[in-house]
Structure formats: C-alpha cells, structure tokens
Amino acid sequence: MLKKKSNSKSKYEQTMKRIFPLLLGGLLLAAPIQGQEKPLPSLYGTGVWNADSLGNHRVVVSVDQPSDAVLALIQWRRKDFNPENKDLIVIDAKTGKRITNVCRFQINREKGEVVFQPQTVPGDYYIYYLKNISSGSKYYPTVTYPGFEETASAEWKKANRLTGKKAPELPQATVKQFQAINEFHSFYPMEVIATAKEKDDLLKSQPEDPYILFTEDRRYPIRMTTDLPYKWIEDNRHDSFEGTADKGEYYTFQIGLWAARKDVNHLKLTYSALVNSQTGESIPASAFTCFNTGGVDVTGSVFEKDCSVPKGKVQALWVGTMVPEQLTAGQYTGTVTVQAAGMKPKQVKVTLNVTDNLIANHGDNEPWRHSRLRWLNSQIGFDDEVIAPYIPLNVQDKTISLLGRKVTLQPNGFPAQITSYFKETLTEIGTEGLDILSRPMELTTGENWENLDFTYTKRKAGTLGWHATNQNNQFIMNLDAQIESDGNMEYKVVLIARKDGEINDIALRTELAPNIAQYMMGLGEKGGYCPQNLDWKWGVEKNQDALWTGSVNGGLQLRFYDDKYERPLNTNFYHEKPLHMPVSWCNNGNGGIKLSAAGKNTLINAYSGKRTVKKGDRLCFYFNVLITPFRTINPDKQWQDRYYHGYDFIDKTHEFGATVVNIHHANAINPFINYPFLRTREMKAYIDGAHAKNMKVKIYNTVRELSNSCTEIFALRSLNGEIFSKGKGGGYSWLQEHYDQDYIAAWFAYNVQDAAIVNTGVSRWHNYYMEGLDWLVKNVGIDGLYIDDLAFDRMSMKRVRKILNRTNPGAMIDLHSANQFNDKDGFANSANLYLEHFPYLDRLWFGEYFDYDMPPEFWMVEVSGIPYGLMGEMLWEGGNKWRGMLYGMTGRNPGYGVDNRPLWKFWDEFGMKGSEMIGYWVKDNPVKTGREKTLATIYRKTGTKTLVSLATWEDHDVDVTLQIDWAKLGLDPAKVSLHAPAIENFQPEKTWKPGDIVTVPKGKGWLIVIE
Structure with missing residues (x-):
C-alpha cells in the first residue's frame, strides 16, 4: 500500500484504515448498519455459496422481529442497467431454503424495495440479485440473466397489502452487507455508483x-x-x-x-x-x-x-x-x-x-x-540483425544471395529469377540450383514499362531495400521493395495515373518453371497437388489473400494486399473482423487469381480487371513473395526433443522420457490464458526443477486473446478499441458484470474460472508481449513458447525469436493450429495463413480437427512442415503413427492416449540420431514400393543398416515388393535381413528376405530394419 502523510488522506482512506480490521475474511460486522445510505467499506465483503445457481452477488439482511412480511430497503448502487428486469432470489441463511413469498416494488440502479416472508426470526437472509444461467459450450458459454420469477402466493400478497404499485408500511429488514462470491467479483469500490x-x-x-x-x-x-x-x-x-x-x-x-x-x-x-x-x-x-x-x-x-x-x-x-x-x-x-x-x-x-x-x-x-x-511503448527487438540459422545477405550488382536461395532483380525492381539450392532431401544445401521462374515476374497494364531509376535504399545484414521508378504512357510506377535474410520479399508498388483512361487490366504475372508447381494450397484449395486450372475471386467471406505453390525444395507464396491492410481475426472469430478487400487488387469484385498450365510451366495471373482512372489516381498494388524452403530440416533434433504436452509432476515427465515439457494454461502454475505473470514464483520453482533434470519447459502464451485476470485490463480498455476487438459482448458472467463494453468473449477455462476476450489483430499489446517475454526468460527461466494459433504479425515473430535467442539461445517455439478450412474461419489453410512465421519456428503441431485420412500430398503441404524446412507432430486423435513416420512425426504425449515410449525406445535402439532421412518424395530414394498410395521413407546409416518406414493409404491390405538400390544403401543383399522388431501398439515382430512380398495392413504400415 502507498504511504501518505496523514494530512493528505481522503475521508475514504481514513475510514478504510479505521475499519479495515473488521473486513478480514469478508466477515459481517457484529452490529448491523441501519438505514445506511453512504457505502462505507464495512458494507462490502465476500461470502461462500454456489455461484453457478445463484450468481456472484448478494445482499445480507437481518430480521429481528416476527412478521408475516418485512421490507428490505436496499441502497445497492448497481452499475448494471435495467435491474428491474432481473431475478431476485431470497434464501434463509439458517435453513438454506428458498423463500417463495417474495414481492418487489421500486427497483432501479440506486435502490431496491424487496418484501419477503421470513421463516427464521431472528435470522439473516440472502438476497441474490444477479442470478444468471449458463448454457451452450463450457468453453464458450452463453450466460443470460432471467427475469423475475413470480413465486409469491396470491393469499400472502393480499393479506399483506402487496397488490399495489407502492410498498406498504412494513417492519424493515436491516441491510448488513453486500457480498461478492470473492474479491475478484467485488464491485467495491470502483463500481459502486454515485447517485x-x-x-x-x-x-x-x-x-x-x-x-x-x-x-x-x-x-x-x-x-x-x-x-x-x-x-x-x-x-x-x-x-x-x-x-x-x-x-x-x-x-x-x-x-x-x-x-x-x-x-x-x-x-x-x-x-x-x-x-x-x-x-x-x-x-x-x-x-x-x-x-x-x-x-x-x-x-x-x-x-x-x-x-x-x-x-x-x-x-x-x-x-x-x-x-x-x-x-x-x-x-x-x-x-x-x-x-x-x-x-x-x-x-x-x-x-x-x-x-x-x-x-x-x-x-x-x-x-x-x-x-x-x-511495455506498451517498447521498441525491443526492432533491428535488422540476422537471426540464426540465416546468414547475412550478399549483394553482387542485382543478384542477392541468402541461405539456400538466390534472387536476381530486373532494373525495374521485379524478380528476374529466383533460385533454390536446397536438395530434395532438405537435409542439406547443394551447389546446383533449381530455377523457380521460367520468365521474369511482371506487373502488366497493357503497355511496356520504361525504367527510369534503380537504387538500393537499405543495406543491412538482414535486410536489403530498393526503389525503382518506371513509367509508361498511362502510369508512373513507384516501386519500393525489400528482401530479408529468411527469404521474405515485400513489394509496395504504387501506380499514379498520368491521365484519364480506361484500363483493361492491371495484373501481376508469375510463370513457374517446369516441375516447380507440384503442390499448392490457398484460394479455397486444400493442400495437395497443384490443379491444372483455377479461377478464384476476391470475397470478404473468405480469409484468403495468398497462395503457396511449389515443390519440396523450391516454391513461392504470393500474398496480395494494399495500404489499408489490417490483420483479420482468426480461429473462430474471422467474421468478427474479416479481411479488408484490397481496393486495387479486388477492384469492386472484378479482380481475382487464375492458375493455368502453360505447357510444362504454370502461370499465376493475379488480375484486377477493367477500371476507369482519373489523372492523379493512386493505385496500391502491394504483394509479398516468400521463397521456400526457408532452411534445411533437422531430423536429429526431431529425435532428440521429446515432448510432453501437459502440466504434471517433474519426476513423472522425466521418467516418462520427455526432454521438453509444454505448460498449457488453466493449471496451477499458468492458470490464466496469455497472462503468465500471477504465479511466477511457482512457475520458476517448477522450471528450476525441470532444469535440474536437463529438461526444458515452454509455456502457453500468445496474443490472440487475453485473460480477464490481467491486472491491466481496465487500463487497456481505456485505450478505446486499440487492444481489444469490438463485439457483441456476452460470455462469462464476470465479463458482463464488470467489463460491460463492446468486446468479443473468447475461451473460458471453467476449471479456473478464467474468461478471455479477443484482442485486435495487431496493436501495442504486441509490444507489451515482447517485454513480457523478455521478463519471463530473464526472471522465470522459460525455455520458449507454445503458441496456440498466431494472432500477431511477421515482425512480431522476428522480435520474439530475437528476444529468446539473446537470453536463451536454446529456446524453442512450437506452433499449434486447428484446421481453419471451414466457414467460421473463412476457409483458410492454417499452413498458408501462418507461413510467414515458419522461418522462426522449431516445430509444428498442426492437426486439431484435421482428417488424417487425407492423401499424402495433403500431409506434405498442410501437416508435415517439410517443404518449408520444418518438422512436426500429429494431433487429432493421435494422428496415424504409421503414416506419421514417413515424415518423422509422432503424436504428442499424453493427449488422445498417445504414448511414444515404445517408439522412442526403438529410435534409440536403431540409432535414429545420425541417420540420413530420405523421404518418399526424393526421386532417387534407394527404396521404392512401385505404388502411388503405399510409400517408403528411409533412414539410412550408410554401409551398416537402414530403416524403412512403410505406410499405405489404400482402402485395403496391400502387397508390395520393395525395390531396393543396394549400392546406394551400401549393403550386400546376400548378407542382409529385413526385420520388423516388435514395437508395442505399433507392430508385431516379423522377418522377410530380400524380394519377399510385404503385406501392409490397411491404414497402417511397418518399420523394417535392413542390416
């Protein structure tokens, strides 16, 4: 408490100090306060009752003399509106029974007149005045406040002259105290209104x-x-x-x-x-x-x-x-x-x-x-420092080299060529390049462009910027662009009309080289093979503004926006704040994106259609280009970092074999969603214990929504829509009774009574989040973040990575996402939605509500992370453990009954660490099945042994004969055996000879050791 000189104390503070000892534990005063109109501190306390059935607030009144009816005059000073429309329930404190003979008269926000028939005299009575009813999902409850229920008998009302509009003269009950279910729910003192x-x-x-x-x-x-x-x-x-x-x-x-x-x-x-x-x-x-x-x-x-x-x-x-x-x-x-x-x-x-x-x-x-x-005004992490594993940009004339990739620019500022040097295995970078473009990228208006100038505007190790001015008869083009060391290119192209004119089309045209556009996601298409033809139109009901297409070792994401872009909401809340249609690209619904085959090439045409321009009009054609993959995959780290997703005893998780523990919210050390600052002493003790056993601990913490337990919640609300999204309100009772402004009710953790509200897409709360992360790393010792869907921008993700690296270089980030390909989420592909963040993640956990019976091309694009330089894990119902091993994935312990210990034991026995992963997608994979729906990924230890992971998508058992290039394995077929060791809940033991038929069970697979 702050200390002030006695002569500066307000009357309120003096009174508070004088009677504070009487309030400890929410105890009632020994002597009731009769006819008290001023809300002294002694009138407010807490009590214990079942809030689920009676609400969070009550008035305690006492009756001293027998009477068939008593009047309680309650100066309650309520902040809620229309109290006359809400129920009142009177309970006998001694018996716990409800008093049914209850009648109301004048009810308003300042006071209430309640007449009831006492049963115990002398005795206390509880008048519950904000009863609520919760229905619907326990995680997204619908809470309503029912109207007054008439339970009084006509005879009682008549006998006590209670049939008029005005309360008769009756013996009065004495108000003893206003009580809340706990201090957190209390209205006192800042929500007790002035008359x-x-x-x-x-x-x-x-x-x-x-x-x-x-x-x-x-x-x-x-x-x-x-x-x-x-x-x-x-x-x-x-x-x-x-x-x-x-x-x-x-x-x-x-x-x-x-x-x-x-x-x-x-x-x-x-x-x-x-x-x-x-x-x-x-x-x-x-x-x-x-x-x-x-x-x-x-x-x-x-x-x-x-x-x-x-x-x-x-x-x-x-x-x-x-x-x-x-x-x-x-x-x-x-x-x-x-x-x-x-x-x-x-x-x-x-x-x-x-x-x-x-x-x-x-x-x-x-x-x-x-x-x-x-912290709201923090500038932590704003710099152009290169973030590992990326390397400084190298510029030679108009050719820019970065990790595993190279971009050559035209004088007009657009890419002439983009080249990837990642090998198909994605475990290393080679010297032979894979050209992604078959011709330079261009923005067409129907006339050729004349380049006037090209200048580098920024030269930093992690960022290179340039400006180009181009012109034709109709437009001046100002192009400002930059590339970052992870492969993100940002283009802000502004066309200024030089004269009035009718324009047939303005379009960004990108032509991909042969065999590049193997896979695709976005624009309403689930992840899979790239279609031959696609015609997509802009629409606000869709959370779609980007597509990714490519092969495993070379691809592009193109995302289109303008100068009015605001990040939309996601995960159940898209329609509360959807995409703003980019005016120039959408062009009143005339714009769209077409994919079409051009021989062996693939043409992407982002068109905007016909329009009329006036001299001086400015058209903003902004777009981003992400070059994939971002980095090599690291299978050894996948075998080494073994996750346990849940709060449990440290000894238990250590004995389980986990090396990384994810602490979700709604538990003893991290109870409040996205606000891990109220149990930090307990959290630090847990983390210190884990570190003593060489285990890492990551916590759930993101910015998508925020707990109502946030200390600063009312200060943040005072920023008037800057931090919290506007909405229809509702949700858990605390929000309706205290927050009482436009908001969107979000996740409710019923076990800890923690209610969240939705944040805006991007705001100063991100700055607070960065400082909070820095504080947690330095003061609590967290080893990274578990992020449950992303609600911040790419720059914020880079800041997160820098903050973690600078204090704890071994810190990790894993990202979870539910399947957002549905109407509520605007039919967004989760991987496409978050691709800009992938360069800074350590692991994906995509799969909530995912269908693991989708074909392997869906797994490749939307689940595995492999085309982007990541590896992942499966989620929904544990995934499919046999198919997962094709991509180096397992389910995550302990959810959905997942127990990876048998697999972990086998990994250690085989020696997965140090083996070379060669996926089924690699053209010269030494082991093939000869079938489209039954695939083989190998883990090779050249010259000693190889593990073959087999899995099938056939709707029946399938027989395969493995086609093996023994020379590439470094093994002599005359000296080897094919052995499937017994792995609990995965496979029985079985042995084959080279050339034998292997029967792969429907929906399953094998792990076969060749040695």
Missing part, C-alpha cells in the same frame, strides 16, 4: 465546467465509463494527486475525465518537471507520457492518437513517469495540464513522495503497480 443527486450536487459545485477531473491511484483502476464511482464523491479530489514511489520505479497514476456537459474532443496532456524544492533535483517533464494519447506502435513508430470523450462518458487517462534511480528521497511537485479542443485547460498538481528504496525491475515484478504499462 443522481450526488452527481447533481457535484455539477452545482462546478457550474461552468464542461468537464470535471478526478485523480485516482493506480491501486484502483477506473472501471466504469457511464457512471461515477461513489469513491470520487467522497474523495472530492479534482485538481491534485499525491503518491509514493520508489527510486527507479516506473510510476503510474490516473486522471479521470467526466464529460459532464458536452463532448470533450482531442485531449492533450502536457507536463512540468516534478521538482524537489529542497535539493533542486527533478523528474523531467520529458519522462511523462499518457498512454491514451499516443505511444509507439507495433512497427516501432511514434504515433499520436485522438482521445475524445462523448458527453456523459468517463475516460481514464493513464499517466506514467520513470523515477530516476539517483534521486534524493523527498517530495517532488509539479503539474499536469489537461487540454481539450475549444475548452479552457485544467491543471492538476502532482506530488510524488520518493522513498529511499531502490526497486527491482522498475516495479515490474509487482503487477499491481501497473509499471508494465510502459
């Missing part, structure tokens, strides 16, 4: 002011936007603030603005230095910021935002400043000036008492301080 009279009196005291200010400590985040809390009436503090801070602390406080009489527009805050009158030292004005009026965005750019307040609304203004470590302890004073357009400025005197204590981490170790709000 209309109290607000009127306040307005009369400031008759000329269009708006009124209030100052508030960080301990009490401003929660309401349509009401004033009674606390502000009692405090009566409008032009001053006093707080206590430690040296080195990032100190925050609030200024509440009530737009009492008119709209208040374009708020700005200015600051003076806080000066110590004794020493002359100061906290400079430049150290202050208001998070509501600007900051640093997700690209690292400083921005200002409009903060305006509609008439009648309350706006929280969160102000922060860094207290220098070297300051002398003492009192520092200055001012904050609040300015609004067309209104007289108001000044707030700020007094900060600086202690002798030097706080750790600027106060970040204690979330209640809200010091972490400065």
Whole structure:
C-alpha cells in the first residue's frame, strides 16, 4: 500500500484504515448498519455459496422481529442497467431454503424495495440479485440473466397489502452487507455508483465546467465509463494527486475525465518537471507520457492518437513517469495540464513522495503497480540483425544471395529469377540450383514499362531495400521493395495515373518453371497437388489473400494486399473482423487469381480487371513473395526433443522420457490464458526443477486473446478499441458484470474460472508481449513458447525469436493450429495463413480437427512442415503413427492416449540420431514400393543398416515388393535381413528376405530394419 502523510488522506482512506480490521475474511460486522445510505467499506465483503445457481452477488439482511412480511430497503448502487428486469432470489441463511413469498416494488440502479416472508426470526437472509444461467459450450458459454420469477402466493400478497404499485408500511429488514462470491467479483469500490443527486450536487459545485477531473491511484483502476464511482464523491479530489514511489520505479497514476456537459474532443496532456524544492533535483517533464494519447506502435513508430470523450462518458487517462534511480528521497511537485479542443485547460498538481528504496525491475515484478504499462511503448527487438540459422545477405550488382536461395532483380525492381539450392532431401544445401521462374515476374497494364531509376535504399545484414521508378504512357510506377535474410520479399508498388483512361487490366504475372508447381494450397484449395486450372475471386467471406505453390525444395507464396491492410481475426472469430478487400487488387469484385498450365510451366495471373482512372489516381498494388524452403530440416533434433504436452509432476515427465515439457494454461502454475505473470514464483520453482533434470519447459502464451485476470485490463480498455476487438459482448458472467463494453468473449477455462476476450489483430499489446517475454526468460527461466494459433504479425515473430535467442539461445517455439478450412474461419489453410512465421519456428503441431485420412500430398503441404524446412507432430486423435513416420512425426504425449515410449525406445535402439532421412518424395530414394498410395521413407546409416518406414493409404491390405538400390544403401543383399522388431501398439515382430512380398495392413504400415 502507498504511504501518505496523514494530512493528505481522503475521508475514504481514513475510514478504510479505521475499519479495515473488521473486513478480514469478508466477515459481517457484529452490529448491523441501519438505514445506511453512504457505502462505507464495512458494507462490502465476500461470502461462500454456489455461484453457478445463484450468481456472484448478494445482499445480507437481518430480521429481528416476527412478521408475516418485512421490507428490505436496499441502497445497492448497481452499475448494471435495467435491474428491474432481473431475478431476485431470497434464501434463509439458517435453513438454506428458498423463500417463495417474495414481492418487489421500486427497483432501479440506486435502490431496491424487496418484501419477503421470513421463516427464521431472528435470522439473516440472502438476497441474490444477479442470478444468471449458463448454457451452450463450457468453453464458450452463453450466460443470460432471467427475469423475475413470480413465486409469491396470491393469499400472502393480499393479506399483506402487496397488490399495489407502492410498498406498504412494513417492519424493515436491516441491510448488513453486500457480498461478492470473492474479491475478484467485488464491485467495491470502483463500481459502486454515485447517485443522481450526488452527481447533481457535484455539477452545482462546478457550474461552468464542461468537464470535471478526478485523480485516482493506480491501486484502483477506473472501471466504469457511464457512471461515477461513489469513491470520487467522497474523495472530492479534482485538481491534485499525491503518491509514493520508489527510486527507479516506473510510476503510474490516473486522471479521470467526466464529460459532464458536452463532448470533450482531442485531449492533450502536457507536463512540468516534478521538482524537489529542497535539493533542486527533478523528474523531467520529458519522462511523462499518457498512454491514451499516443505511444509507439507495433512497427516501432511514434504515433499520436485522438482521445475524445462523448458527453456523459468517463475516460481514464493513464499517466506514467520513470523515477530516476539517483534521486534524493523527498517530495517532488509539479503539474499536469489537461487540454481539450475549444475548452479552457485544467491543471492538476502532482506530488510524488520518493522513498529511499531502490526497486527491482522498475516495479515490474509487482503487477499491481501497473509499471508494465510502459511495455506498451517498447521498441525491443526492432533491428535488422540476422537471426540464426540465416546468414547475412550478399549483394553482387542485382543478384542477392541468402541461405539456400538466390534472387536476381530486373532494373525495374521485379524478380528476374529466383533460385533454390536446397536438395530434395532438405537435409542439406547443394551447389546446383533449381530455377523457380521460367520468365521474369511482371506487373502488366497493357503497355511496356520504361525504367527510369534503380537504387538500393537499405543495406543491412538482414535486410536489403530498393526503389525503382518506371513509367509508361498511362502510369508512373513507384516501386519500393525489400528482401530479408529468411527469404521474405515485400513489394509496395504504387501506380499514379498520368491521365484519364480506361484500363483493361492491371495484373501481376508469375510463370513457374517446369516441375516447380507440384503442390499448392490457398484460394479455397486444400493442400495437395497443384490443379491444372483455377479461377478464384476476391470475397470478404473468405480469409484468403495468398497462395503457396511449389515443390519440396523450391516454391513461392504470393500474398496480395494494399495500404489499408489490417490483420483479420482468426480461429473462430474471422467474421468478427474479416479481411479488408484490397481496393486495387479486388477492384469492386472484378479482380481475382487464375492458375493455368502453360505447357510444362504454370502461370499465376493475379488480375484486377477493367477500371476507369482519373489523372492523379493512386493505385496500391502491394504483394509479398516468400521463397521456400526457408532452411534445411533437422531430423536429429526431431529425435532428440521429446515432448510432453501437459502440466504434471517433474519426476513423472522425466521418467516418462520427455526432454521438453509444454505448460498449457488453466493449471496451477499458468492458470490464466496469455497472462503468465500471477504465479511466477511457482512457475520458476517448477522450471528450476525441470532444469535440474536437463529438461526444458515452454509455456502457453500468445496474443490472440487475453485473460480477464490481467491486472491491466481496465487500463487497456481505456485505450478505446486499440487492444481489444469490438463485439457483441456476452460470455462469462464476470465479463458482463464488470467489463460491460463492446468486446468479443473468447475461451473460458471453467476449471479456473478464467474468461478471455479477443484482442485486435495487431496493436501495442504486441509490444507489451515482447517485454513480457523478455521478463519471463530473464526472471522465470522459460525455455520458449507454445503458441496456440498466431494472432500477431511477421515482425512480431522476428522480435520474439530475437528476444529468446539473446537470453536463451536454446529456446524453442512450437506452433499449434486447428484446421481453419471451414466457414467460421473463412476457409483458410492454417499452413498458408501462418507461413510467414515458419522461418522462426522449431516445430509444428498442426492437426486439431484435421482428417488424417487425407492423401499424402495433403500431409506434405498442410501437416508435415517439410517443404518449408520444418518438422512436426500429429494431433487429432493421435494422428496415424504409421503414416506419421514417413515424415518423422509422432503424436504428442499424453493427449488422445498417445504414448511414444515404445517408439522412442526403438529410435534409440536403431540409432535414429545420425541417420540420413530420405523421404518418399526424393526421386532417387534407394527404396521404392512401385505404388502411388503405399510409400517408403528411409533412414539410412550408410554401409551398416537402414530403416524403412512403410505406410499405405489404400482402402485395403496391400502387397508390395520393395525395390531396393543396394549400392546406394551400401549393403550386400546376400548378407542382409529385413526385420520388423516388435514395437508395442505399433507392430508385431516379423522377418522377410530380400524380394519377399510385404503385406501392409490397411491404414497402417511397418518399420523394417535392413542390416
């Protein structure tokens, strides 16, 4: 708690200190408070009851004298609207029985009149006034508040004159306490509303002011936007603030603005230095910021935002400043000036008492301080440093070399050729290149382009940028592009019309060389073989703006957007914030993308169709090119890193054989989704224990949605849609009772009562996330992240990777995704949606709701990760263990009954580590089956032994005779045996001779050792 001088204490704080001992444990006062209208602290506590059936809030009243009917006059000061439309339930505290003879009279937000028939006298009664009903999915509940249920008998009502609209004179019950189910659900003090009279009196005291200010400590985040809390009436503090801070602390406080009489527009805050009158030292004005009026965005750019307040609304203004470590302890004073357009400025005197204590981490170790709000403006990880395993870009004239790939540019700035040097095995990079383009990429308008200039604009180890200006009779083209060391190319092409004109088409044309476009995903096509012809049109109902096509060792993703692009929501929420159709590409529905065969080549034509342009029109044709694969695969790491996905005893997971533990949310050390900061002591103890056994621990943490337990949730809400997506609300009762603004209710972890709301696609919360990750790595010792679907951009993923690498170079990231190829998610391919992030992942876990009976080409493109330089694991119902081994994949323990220990044991016995993986897709694979739907991947230890992984997609048992190139295996067929060792729950033991028929069971396969 902050320490203040006694003469600066508000009436509220003095009262709180005087009676606080009476509140411990939520105990009722010994003596009830009769006729109490002021909401003193003693009136608020907690209780224990079944919230599932009765709601989260109740009033405790007592009855002293026998009567057939008593009247409870309840000054409840409710923040919820329309309380007259909600149920009331009265329970006898002694017997636990419901009182059915209950009648209501005047019910409004300020007070309620409830008449009931007492049974136990003297005795206490509980009046539950926010009963709710939960239905639907336990993870996405629908919570409603039923209307009042008439249960009183007509005879009782008549006998006690309760049939009119006004309550008769009756003996009164005494209000003893307002209780919440726990402190987290409590409305006190910031959601106990001021009455209309109290607000009127306040307005009369400031008759000329269009708006009124209030100052508030960080301990009490401003929660309401349509009401004033009674606390502000009692405090009566409008032009001053006093707080206590430690040296080195990032100190925050609030200024509440009530737009009492008119709209208040374009708020700005200015600051003076806080000066110590004794020493002359100061906290400079430049150290202050208001998070509501600007900051640093997700690209690292400083921005200002409009903060305006509609008439009648309350706006929280969160102000922060860094207290220098070297300051002398003492009192520092200055001012904050609040300015609004067309209104007289108001000044707030700020007094900060600086202690002798030097706080750790600027106060970040204690979330209640809200010091972490400065993380919203962090620029951590914004640089062009090369991230391993990528190498610095090498430029020779217009040829750019990067890891395993090369790009040659035309003078006009577009690629002339893209070449991959990855071998088909993907385990190494060769010297013989695979050309991806059969002709240069071009943006066509119907006329040839004349190049005017080409200039490199950025030369960094990890990023190379260039500008080109081109022209034809109709347009000037300004092309700005860059390539990064992982193979991502970003093009921002702006066409400026030189004259009015009718344009038949503007299109990006890309022609792929023979045998490149073997596979394809995107544009409504599931991952698989590339179709000969495809004609796709833009449509907002589809989360589709990109396609990937290629072979295992060379391919391209093309993604199309414009200058108004905003990242859409995903995973169940796409339609809440769908793609903005890129104006230039979509062209009012005239645009689309065609794939067509051109002999042995494949033509990709991203067209926009006919349009009329006026002189000076600007058309933004933006697109990205991702060159795959990004890197070689690392099978040895796949055999070595053995995952256990679940919170369990460390000894148990170690004995199981796991080397990496993923800690999901909704458990003892990480209970709250995407907010792992409230059980850090317990989390660190667990991680330290795992490290002692040479195990790594990764945690669930992403930015897609955020727990309602987030300490800063109301501060984030005050940013007015910047952090949280707007929506229809609903969901878990806490959200409806406390958050009470537009939001989208997300995942609800019922076992820990943790409710999340959906974040916007990209926001300053990403900056907070980066700093939070850095803090977790340094202070808790996490070994990486388990990311459950991605909601941040590519730049954010690069920052994540840098932060992890710089403190814990061995840290890992694995990405999980559910199948998003459905209407709710806009028929998106998960791998295509997240491909831009793949260069920085260690493992994929794609497969929730995936159909593992899909053909091998689907596995290759959407599940395995192999064409992109990754390896993965299977998820849904454990996957198919026989097919999985073709790609080096298993299911993940312990979900869906997966137990990999028998396979792990076999891997160790065979010596998988150090073997060479040669997939069925490799043309010169030494072992073939001669069948399309029964495939063989080998793991070769040249000259000693080879493991053959067989699996079939036939709908029946199939006989195969293995076609083996013995020379490539380095084995003599006259001296070898083919042996399938017994592997529990995988295969029985069996032996064959070379040339024997191997029967592969339907839907299954074999692991056969040749030695």
